[in-house]
Amino acid sequence: MAPAAVNRGAREASLRALSAGRLDGMGWVTEAWIERATDPAVFLPGCRSLIVLGLPARSPAPALPAGGGTRGRVARYAWGRDYHRVFEARLRRLARRLRDEFGCETRATVDYGPLLERPLAALAGAGWLGRSTMLLVPGAGPWLLLGVVATTLELEAGQPLRKSCGSCSRCVVACPTGALGTYGGGLDARLCISYHTIENRGPIPRALRSKFGDWVFGCDGCLDSCPVGAGRFEADAEFRPATADAAFPPLAELLALDQAAFVARFRGRAVSRARRDGLVRNACVALGNVGRAEDLGAVLSALADSSPLVRGHAAWALGRLVERGVVGADSARVALEIAGGAEADSSASEEIEAALASILPALVS
Numbered sequence: 480m481a482p483a484a485v486n487r488g489a490r491e492a493s494l495r496a497l498s499a500g501r502l503d504g505m506g507w508v509t510e511a512w513i514e515r516a517t518d519p520a521v522f523l524p525g526c527r528s529l530i531v532l533g534l535p536a537r538s539p540a541p542a543l544p545a546g547g548g549t550r551g552r553v554a555r556y557a558w559g560r561d562y563h564r565v566f567e568a569r570l571r572r573l574a575r576r577l578r579d580e581f582g583c584e585t586r587a588t589v590d591y592g593p594l595l596e597r598p599l600a601a602l603a604g605a606g607w608l609g610r611s612t613m614l615l616v617p618g619a620g621p622w623l624l625l626g627v628v629a630t631t632l633e634l635e636a637g638q639p640l641r642k643s644c645g646s647c648s649r650c651v652v653a654c655p656t657g658a659l660g661t662y663g664g665g666l667d668a669r670l671c672i673s674y675h676t677i678e679n680r681g682p683i684p685r686a687l688r689s690k691f692g693d694w695v696f697g698c699d700g701c702l703d704s705c706p707v708g709a710g711r712f713e714a715d716a717e718f719r720p721a722t723a724d725a726a727f728p729p730l731a732e733l734l735a736l737d738q739a740a741f742v743a744r745f746r747g748r749a750v751s752r753a754r755r756d757g758l759v760r761n762a763c764v765a766l767g768n769v770g771r772a773e774d775l776g777a778v779l780s781a782l783a784d785s786s787p788l789v790r791g792h793a794a795w796a797l798g799r800l801v802e803r804g805v806v807g808a809d810s811a812r813v814a815l816e817i818a819g820g821a822e823a824d825s826s827a828s829e830e831i832e833a834a835l836a837s838i839l840p841a842l843v844s
Contacts, residue, residue, distance in 0.1 A: 493513045
């Protein structure tokens with residue numbers, strides 16, 4: 480249980496992050512939104528208590544079948560059904576039962592709602608906020624999905640744990656883009672793989688792409704590195720992958736998805752949040768980073784994709800494959816020049832020009 484008072488510490492920390500630009504790109508996070516999200520009385524008038532609940536979200540990795548091509552990676556929480564649907568349905572059942580049994584007012588939300596649930600969980604004594612900004616729960620670590628039921632019922636609040644990460648900085652070191660800074664204590668969304676592969680609807684900054692590895696939706700780097708709760712596999716069955724492809728999708732298959740195929744494949748899963756163009760864009764970046772010679776055809780096909788966002792990132796991927804010595808510079812140059820000659824979108828044209836410039840050293844060597 481967390482107190483229903485205004486969470487001034489979380490409010491001030493969020494406003495500092497907003498002012499410093501660390502939340503750039505998330506347009507819904509404004510000063511007004513932060514003020515609402517830290518005041519339970521706005522979420523539920525007359526609120527007296529906040530019940531914070533968690534669902535385990537770490538599943539064991541499925542065995543990969545032989546073959547299947549070059550694969551990407553999806554964050555563990557998105558391997559199965561969309562937790563928003565699963566968790567929110569359970570929270571609403573709890574809220575309804577409280578109303579029926581105690582005659583109180585209730586309102587439930589998961590993490591897309593207007594409440595900052597991690598600071599509330601820390602206030603309730605469920606865990607502490609780690610350097611990764613994740614809630615770290617004894618025995619479960621950062622592998623919990625959080626939800627809140629606000630109620631006008633008066634309940635006894637918990638006490639914050641007297642714990643911290645101490646000198647541990649494994650998550651800071653593990654982050655491939657430096658999104659946690661040098662010492663942690665704050666996340667810079669502008670550098671975060673999860674932000675760019677899920678929320679960012681435009682181009683991924685070129686300086687970051689080579690650091691994304693094979694991630695196509697989210698990133699578990701800071702979570703996997705955390706020693707708190709390490710080795711615990713307690714995820715609900717609904718969050719476990721139905722197949723290995725749900726956790727480690729073949730990248731060439733993602734590049735071949737049209738809108739209808741995307742909707743059919745990811746209906747009811749959190750991956751759908753990235754949208755078709757965003758996920759295929761992410762797959763282009765991943766193929767540039769980990770693709771092999773046999774993936775060249777998929778990248779060349781993506782150069783003619785219906786989306787200029789995808790075409791631009793496919794050009795980058797082709798240049799990256801040359802840089803890695805996977806494909807020859809001459810054939811890549813021909814493909815990029817043909818694509819450039821047919822390109823009508825200015826942003827995609829600029830990506831093609833940048834890719835051509837990137838392979839120049841290989842052409843003259």
